[in-house]
Amino acid sequence: MRMRGSVLPALGLAGIMVCAACGGGGSATAGGTRDGGGTVTLDWEMWAGSEDEKAQLDHLAGLVTQKYPTIKVNLRTAPFNDYFTKLQTEFAAGKQPCVVSMQSLRLGAYADLLEPLDGKADVQGFSPAALQVLKLGGKQLALPYDLASMLLYYNKDAFAKAGVPEPRSGWTITDFEQAAKKLSTGGKAGFGMSFADLHSLSLMLSYNGAQPVTPDVKLQFDSQPMVDALTWYAGLAAGKAALVPASSSDVGWGETQFLNGNAMMAVDGSWNIGSAVKDAKFKVGFAPLPAGPGGSKTYLAGSGFGVAKGCPYPDEAVKAVSVLTGADAQGYLAGQGRSFPSRTAQQATYEEFLVKQDPANAEPVRAAIASVKEGLAGGVPLFTTRNWDSVGKLMAQYLIQVYTGAQTPKDALATIQQQSVRGQ
Structure with missing residues (x-):
């Protein structure tokens, strides 16, 4: 999870709202396509700072197709410092992806542009705090992948x-x-x-x-x-x-x-x-x-994935988000050391990754994770x-x-x- 830099441009949010509303009826081209055989391809926007990070995200995209053969994910990436600038421009132009990666501190700016996921996705297994940071106005606007x-x-x-x-x-x-x-x-x-x-x-x-x-x-x-x-x-x-x-x-x-x-x-x-x-x-x-x-x-704070309003294939997008934040995906990311998982069952995998990276410093790493968990309890x-x-x-x-x-x-x-x- 990256928290530094990244300042949104001075585009008027009202302008985004107008374009998002225009696309609310379901554009046939914004965010996804369906081929003659019934396979849906969903655009997914995410930040990535290296080829290794992009390869990890490609792996997650593959997990979606593995579970749902008629759903493919087209990954689009940008460096973190450029990501929200790009995303805001795309929303303003009506070219937003179906699957939107979101950081909790920026959720307020996009709350009206994301479909609430309440009742549409299984939230069992997530840390309550991870769900809470991506909820606004009582609505679950994204499912978390880290915390x-x-x-x-x-x-x-x-x-x-x-x-x-x-x-x-x-x-x-x-x-x-x-x-x-x-x-x-x-x-x-x-x-x-x-x-x-x-x-x-x-x-x-x-x-x-x-x-x-x-x-x-x-x-x-x-x-x-x-x-x-x-x-x-x-x-x-x-x-x-x-x-x-x-x-x-x-x-x-x-x-x-x-x-x-x-x-x-x-x-x-x-x-x-x-x-x-x-x-x-x-x-x-x-x-x-x-x-x-x-x-x-x-x-x-935390990050996760939501579904854009105006996505022409919202049901498929919800399925994709559920896989991208699922146990297999989080277990994989934890094993790569990418982030502290939002799912409680996968958090031990992340701790073990850090310990294996530097066994001589196992004690401070375990102390750090214990402090993280204490912070989550009263956070x-x-x-x-x-x-x-x-x-x-x-x-x-x-x-x-x-x-x-x-x-x-x-x-x-x-x-x-x-x-x-x-x-x-």
């Missing part, structure tokens, strides 16, 4: 050298603050800050339960809990316990500074467990996020508004000003709220 939570990544060597107890389940915000201060020495910082949504907002959520979006998906950046949480978060920099991103374009700042050995802790997603263990020049540890008064909390889906990518840009623009002391948390959040609401 992610946020973890505290930490430098075990640095903790040992400083004589600081390592993070563990039940570690508190106070423990985190004290460790960050003690580990900030010799030009290094205890914590690498971020303004990326999942990374910064998850730690604020754990701090006091602050949420930037209401349960009915309305922005509330200027709420008092958000002001309090951001004041605390920014205070880590003021207290010389954290590194501030160099610029608003450094979305992956905290994670990068952690891997470079400049920050001893960072918040990062479960999708980077394997790469962090492999790439770091020190021993990496993992723990749930530090607990505030309500316990340890994290936002959850909260981050439901987002239609203009969330614009919100993310505003967060980068104004939060860095708060971190550097150029603007107060209250003023910055009020500006984000005002500009975001106007942009909806």
